[in-house]
Structure formats: structure tokens, C-alpha cells
Amino acid sequence: MQRALFPALFSALVTFLLTCLVIGVKLEQDGPELTVVNADAATWGWIAFAVVAVFLVQLFHQPLSALKQRLPTPHISALLPREQLRSRLTPWLIALVVLGLFIWPFMVSRGSVDLATLALIYVMLGLGLNIVVGFAGLLDLGYVAFYAVGAYTYALLSEYYGLSFWACLPIAGLMAATFGCILGFPVLRLRGDYLAIVTLGFGEIIRILLNNWTDVTGGPNGISGIEKPTLFGLEFSRRAAEGSQTFHEFFGIDYDSSHRVVFLYLVALLLVLFTIYVINRVQRMPIGRAWEALREDEIACRSLGLNPTVIKLSAFTMGASFAGFAGCFFAARQGFISPESFTFIESAIILAIVVLGGMGSQLGVILAAIAMTILPELAREFQEYRMLMFGGVMVLMMLWRPQGLLPMKRPQLELKTS
Amino acid sequence: MTNLLEVSGLMMRFGGLLAVDNVSLTVKPHQVHSIIGPNGAGKTTVFNCISGFYRPSGGQILFRDQPIERLTGHRISRLGLVRTFQHVRLFNSMTVLENLLVAQHRHLNTNYFAGLLNTPRYRKRHTEAMAQAVFWLEQVGLLAFANREAGYLSYGQQRRLEIARCMVTRPSLLMLDEPAAGLNPKETSELDQLILQLRDKHDISVLLIEHDMGLVMGISDHITVINQGAPLADGTPLEVRENPDVIKAYLGES
Numbered sequence: 001m002q003r004a005l006f007p008a009l010f011s012a013l014v015t016f017l018l019t020c021l022v023i024g025v026k027l028e029q030d031g032p033e034l035t036v037v038n039a040d041a042a043t044w045g046w047i048a049f050a051v052v053a054v055f056l057v058q059l060f061h062q063p064l065s066a067l068k069q070r071l072p073t074p075h076i077s078a079l080l081p082r083e084q085l086r087s088r089l090t091p092w093l094i095a096l097v098v099l100g101l102f103i104w105p106f107m108v109s110r111g112s113v114d115l116a117t118l119a120l121i122y123v124m125l126g127l128g129l130n131i132v133v134g135f136a137g138l139l140d141l142g143y144v145a146f147y148a149v150g151a152y153t154y155a156l157l158s159e160y161y162g163l164s165f166w167a168c169l170p171i172a173g174l175m176a177a178t179f180g181c182i183l184g185f186p187v188l189r190l191r192g193d194y195l196a197i198v199t200l201g202f203g204e205i206i207r208i209l210l211n212n213w214t215d216v217t218g219g220p221n222g223i224s225g226i227e228k229p230t231l232f233g234l235e236f237s238r239r240a241a242e243g244s245q246t247f248h249e250f251f252g253i254d255y256d257s258s259h260r261v262v263f264l265y266l267v268a269l270l271l272v273l274f275t276i277y278v279i280n281r282v283q284r285m286p287i288g289r290a291w292e293a294l295r296e297d298e299i300a301c302r303s304l305g306l307n308p309t310v311i312k313l314s315a316f317t318m319g320a321s322f323a324g325f326a327g328c329f330f331a332a333r334q335g336f337i338s339p340e341s342f343t344f345i346e347s348a349i350i351l352a353i354v355v356l357g358g359m360g361s362q363l364g365v366i367l368a369a370i371a372m373t374i375l376p377e378l379a380r381e382f383q384e385y386r387m388l389m390f391g392g393v394m395v396l397m398m399l400w401r402p403q404g405l406l407p408m409k410r411p412q413l414e415l416k417t418s
Numbered sequence: 419m420t421n422l423l424e425v426s427g428l429m430m431r432f433g434g435l436l437a438v439d440n441v442s443l444t445v446k447p448h449q450v451h452s453i454i455g456p457n458g459a460g461k462t463t464v465f466n467c468i469s470g471f472y473r474p475s476g477g478q479i480l481f482r483d484q485p486i487e488r489l490t491g492h493r494i495s496r497l498g499l500v501r502t503f504q505h506v507r508l509f510n511s512m513t514v515l516e517n518l519l520v521a522q523h524r525h526l527n528t529n530y531f532a533g534l535l536n537t538p539r540y541r542k543r544h545t546e547a548m549a550q551a552v553f554w555l556e557q558v559g560l561l562a563f564a565n566r567e568a569g570y571l572s573y574g575q576q577r578r579l580e581i582a583r584c585m586v587t588r589p590s591l592l593m594l595d596e597p598a599a600g601l602n603p604k605e606t607s608e609l610d611q612l613i614l615q616l617r618d619k620h621d622i623s624v625l626l627i628e629h630d631m632g633l634v635m636g637i638s639d640h641i642t643v644i645n646q647g648a649p650l651a652d653g654t655p656l657e658v659r660e661n662p663d664v665i666k667a668y669l670g671e672s
Contacts, residue, residue, distance in 0.1 A: 278534060281533060281534050281536070282530075282533070282534070285528075285530075285533035285534075286519070286520075286523050286526040286527075286528045286533070287528060287530070287533070289512070289516055289519055289520045289523075290520060290523055292509065292511075292512055292516075292520075293509045293512065293517075293520040296508075296509035296510060296511060296512065297507050297508070297509060299471070299503070299507060300503070300507040300508070300509065301492075301520075302471075302490075302491040302492045302495070303469065303471075303491060303492075303495055303500065303501050303502075303503070303507075304492075304495060304500065304520065304521045304523070304583065304584075304587055305492050305493075305495035305496040305500075305521075305523065305524050305587060306492055306520070306523050306524075307492050308492070410511075410512065410513050410516070410565070410567060411513075411516075412513070412565045413513075413515050413516075413548070413564075413565065415515075415548070415552055415561075415564055
């Protein structure tokens with residue numbers, strides 16, 4: 001306790017100073033005297049509360065952590081049914097969940113479906129970044145650049161050449177993949193912090209380019225009126241453009257604007273299912289294992305005949321292509337994009353999703369993506385504190401489950417021995 | 419019989435330091451060839467030059483009559499010349515079996531679409547790789563640990579896994595950098611047996627750096643002694659043991 005006293009006092013002091021700064025308490029010259037502004041009695045009360053709280057937590061840190069140790073940690077694995085039963089149940093469970101996801105939008109409100117669509121976009125982004133960060137261990141802080149490339153590819157092709165969403169989807173993926181490859185080349189030799197800084201710079205370059213290339217991208221005004229996806233040429237609008245037909249006319253039903261929302265949700269769901277399938281396969285393929293091996297030990301990889309250049313580039317390329325798909329869909333859903341949608345904070349959120357979910361774990365990343373999009377919506381009243389909550393959740397996670405929500409499990413391969 | 423590996427006049431200079439000075443050695447097929455020398459003699463540097471982790475400043479390295487001194491590490495390894503490291507370098511968070519599958523990357527079907535669609539040809543290659551992995555796990559006695567993460571193995575097991583991981587790449591020359599370092603006497607004698615087995619049963623040549631003289635003298639067919647970067651002696655264990663220069667280098671002048 002004695003030993004904890006000094007650090008506790010120090011922490012309290014730091015808390016006091018930082019809180020005052022953050023809240024905006026400042027000294028102002030009022031004639032010959034200095035007065036404190038921006039602080040009424042209630043604010044002082046809260047500051048005092050925060051200082052005392054920090055002081056006490058620091059002071060009783062050791063007994064607290066001892067208590068924490070004694071608390072039973074939840075064992076998720078113990079709650080699940082046994083291995084054999086589980087492996088038999090899993091396919092059915094997955095089928096049930098997928099079926100539920102397809103039926104669900106027809107029963108709930110338009111707002112929820114729209115939110116779910118947004119969550120699905122983040123799932124796709126999280127899964128894509130998971131390839132680069134989780135599997136290959138390459139810290140990428142500029143992932144949003146590929147998202148932007150995908151979005152602008154569709155927006156520009158649609159605006160200038162009138163290409164449809166479905167034609168642009170693969171093009172956007174390819175385009176983003178190309179950019180991934182371009183980014184990959186200069187950073188081949190970099191690792192860790194250095195890599196993070198270069199990718200961060202790359203993300204900013206793309207955003208600033210989009211912002212300033214006004215002739216083509218419209219600059220900060222962005223591009224609006226981007227065409228929505230169609231169902232085999234059937235539009236989801238009230239009136240069809242010339243030479244085409246709308247969905248409700250074709251099926252002879254009344255026009256309902258929620259049709260489009262549900263349709264977009266279903267498209268996003270299909271894209272996510274495709275992403276999950278591909279990544280699931282890739283993880284078990286030689287290239288997926290090579291990514292992980294490269295993360296573990298690059299020199300050993302070389303000594304075993306694996307070409308690190310090709311493997312790193314493929315990770316960047318593949319990760320980027322999923323961001324491209326997501327970007328293309330995002331542009332189609334919003335109908336309007338501007339560089340503002342692709343700021344660094346987006347990269348940070350996607351990275352947070354990967355870290356919270358557990359590096360390399362697919363299910364974890366999916367859950368984290370859903371949580372990260374839905375929680376801020378549920379807590380709308382606390383909008384201003386969103387970043388604060390964000391930070392708080394991150395700190396807590398790092399303390400309690402540094403490996404993420406659901407850490408990756410090694411695939412167990414069955415041996416056939418004679 | 420032609421030579422498997424022929425190193426002649428190998429030089430390696432780091433700035434002003436001449437770490438390897440005119441070293442030559444010849445490894446014949448079906449042989450255990452050891453490189454010994456005091457600490458800091460430049461043995462590992464020779465290894466790094468041969469395996470392509472350093473680019474030698476001079477000299478020639480022929481592997482099966484093909485010059486390899488300009489090739490990068492992964493290309494050399496693909497030719498069938500695979501090495502281990504002084505410190506164990508496993509993929510620790512991957513399972514034992516995955517370690518062995520990664521090593522067979524080149525032998526697997528790496529076509530994206532074949533893998534995505536799980537085609538019969540892809541599956542066939544995978545099954546073959548698994549069989550190869552199981553075979554070598556049996557050889558080094560690690561079959562029971564196949565699905566355990568490599569980082570959780572004991573040190574001796576990690577050493578053996580490293581050798582197995584090299585062997586699944588189907589090399590013709592295996593280079594071991596101090597494989598017995600940190601092993602207890604029992605594990606060392608097991609290693610001894612394993613190396614002899616590689617030579618006799620699997621027709622592999624082994625190039626060995628080792629400080630354990632018992633091991634070296636017991637299993638080597640040929641020994642090269644290096645001292646301060648320069649070759650000191652070369653010959654059979656018996657010749658080397660009686661060479662006065664070698665005794666002087668190891669025990670000091672009397």
C-alpha cells in the first residue's frame with residue numbers, strides 16, 4: 001500500500017491536469033487577476049470524482065487484481081457441447097443461421113435492415129483486413145484507401161461510362177487488388193512500425209488525391225447520383241428509366257421503397273457469404289498457411305523455399321480486393337461518395353474490429369464488426385462520447401482478453417495412419 | 419562419383435573484417451561432412467553463404483555442378499539444399515503438422531482456383547503432402563504431437579521437428595547448424611542415430627556444424643576445420659584428430 005501511494009498520487013495529478021485540458025478549463029487574464037473559466041461547480045465535482053476514482057483504483061490496484069484473479073473467468077469452451085456432437089451440429093447450425101439471415105429482413109423495420117447492411121459492409125472490410133493483419137501479420141493502417149479505390153472505381157465508371165453495378169463489382173475488386181499490389185512493392189522490406197507508417201501515408205495519399213483531382217473525382221463535392229444495383233436489370237425505383245423495367249412493375253406488386261433496402265441487404269449478405277467462403281478456403285490452402293508462416297518467421301520461410309515477396313504481395317492483393325468489393329457496394333448503397341467517407345478514422349475502426357475480434361479469427365472479426373456498427377447506433381444519445389467509449393472498450397479488451405473476443409483456433413487435421 | 423557440393427575459394431568480407439578467407443570444401447553424395455572450429459571461426463558465415471542468406475564476396479559454390487552463389491535463399495532451397503539454424507526457427511503458433519505442410523509449399527497445388535474449388539487434383543496433392551508429413555513425423559518420433567502447436571514442444575522435440583521440416587522438402591543435402599546445442603546426452607545420441615539414418619536409409623548428405631566432438635567424430639565421414647575464417651585442416655576424423663595444427667588451435671600452444 002505504501003509503495004502504491006506515490007504512483008497513485010502521481011496518476012491522480014496527471015488525471016487532474018489532463019481532464020482540465022480536455023474539458024477546456026483554462027486560466028484567462030481578467031485585468032490584473034487570473035480567473036478560471038469554463039468550470040462551474042458541477043464540473044469541478046466531476047473532475048474531483050474522476051481524480052478520486054483514479055487515485056483509489058491506483059492505490060488498491062494490487063488487491064483489486066488479486067480479486068480479479070479469483071473471479072472465475074468465463075470458459076466459453078466449457079459451455080459448448082462436446083467435440084463430436086459439435087462437429088456434427090456445426091453445419092446445421094451454420095445453415096440455420098444463414099437461412100435466418102435471409103428471412104430476417106422481411107420481418108423487421110427498414111431502419112434495422114439498413115443498419116444491418118452497414119454492419120455487413122464492415123464485416124467484409126474486417127475480414128479483408130484480417131488477411132493482411134491477422135494472417136500475414138502486416139500492420140496496415142491505410143486499408144481504407146482500397147475501400148476508397150473500390151468505391152470510386154464504381155462511381156467513376158458508372159458516371160462516365162454508364163457501367164452497371166454488377167459489371168463494376170469485379171472491376172472494383174481488381175482495381176483495389178492492383179493498388180494493393182502497388183502498395184505492396186515499396187513496403188516489402190518493412191515490418192512493424194515502419195510498415196504501419198508507410199501504409200498510413202498511402203491511405204492519406206489516396207484520400208488527398210481524390211480530394212484534389214477535382215476534374216475527375218469532383219473533389220470534396222464527391223460524386224452523387226450513383227446508380228443503384230439492379231436485379232437482372234430490374235430497377236428498384238418508382239419509375240423506370242427509359243428502356244428498362246422496375247421490380248414492382250415486373251412482379252405486379254405495389255411500389256414500396258423498402259424493397260430496395262431489403263435487396264441491398266441481400267446483396268451485401270451474398271457478398272459477405274462469398275468473402276467468408278473464400279477466406280475460409282484460403283486459410284486452409286497452401287497460400288494461407290504461407291501467410292501465417294511468414295508472420296511467424298520470414299527467414300525460416302526463405303530457408304524452406306518460400307518466396308516471401310510473392311507471399312506478401314498476395315496477402316496485400318487479396319486483402320485489398322475485398323475492400324474493393326466492399327467499396328463498390330458502399331458507393332452503390334449510398335448513391336453518393338466523397339473523400340470524407342475515407343478518412344483515417346475508418347482505417348482505425350476497421351483495424352479495431354480486427355483487433356477486438358481476435359487476430360486471424362473469422363467469427364471473432366464478424367462479431368466485432370457487428371458490435372462496432374450496432375453499438376454506436378444503439379447508444380445514439382452518447383454520440384459525442386463515441387470515441388471515448390471506443391477507447392475505453394479497447395483498453396478493457398487489452399486488459400481482459402488481449403487475444404481478442406474469439407482467438408483463432410488452429411485447424412486440427414485428421415491423420416490417416418496405416 | 420561426382421561431388422554434390424563444391425565450395426572453392428569462398429570469401430566473405432564485412433567492411434574491413436574478413437570473416438571467411440579462402441575456404442574450400444567438397445561434399446560427396448551419401449556423406450556426413452562436418453565443419454568444426456573454435457567459436458567465431460566463421461562456420462555459420464560459411465553456412466549463410468552457401469544457403470544464400472549472404473552473398474559471398476568471392477569464390478564459387480557449385481551445387482550439383484550448378485553455380486548457386488548468386489541465387490537467393492529460397493531458390494537455393496528449392497534446388498534441394500536445405501538448412502536449419504543455430505537457434506530453433508519454427509512457426510511457433512502453428513501446429514506441428516502445419517509446419518510440415520508449409521515446408522511442402524512448392525510440392526502442393528498452389529493454384530488459387532484449384533484450392534477454392536477443392537478440385538480432385540488439389541486434394542490428391544494435399545493427401546500426398548500429409549502422407550509425407552506423417553512419414554517424417556514417425557521418423558523423428560513426433561507423430562503423437564501432430565496437432566499440437568510447435569511452440570509447446572520441448573526443446574529437443576523442436577530440434578527434431580526442425581529436421582523433419584527440412585526433410586519433407588525432399589532435399590539432397592541437409593545443412594545442420596549446431597543441431598545438438600542444448601540437448602541432453604540422451605537426446606544427442608538420438609540425434610546421432612537420426613543423422614546416420616538420413617545418410618544410410620534416405621540417401622541424404624549432411625553438412626554439419628557442431629561443437630560436440632563426440633558426435634562429430636562418431637558420425638562424420640569427412641571433417642573440415644576452420645580457424646579465424648581460414649581453412650586449417652581437412653580430412654577424415656582420424657586425420658583431423660591427429661593434426662598438430664588442429665590440436666594447437668583447440669588447446670592452445672604448449
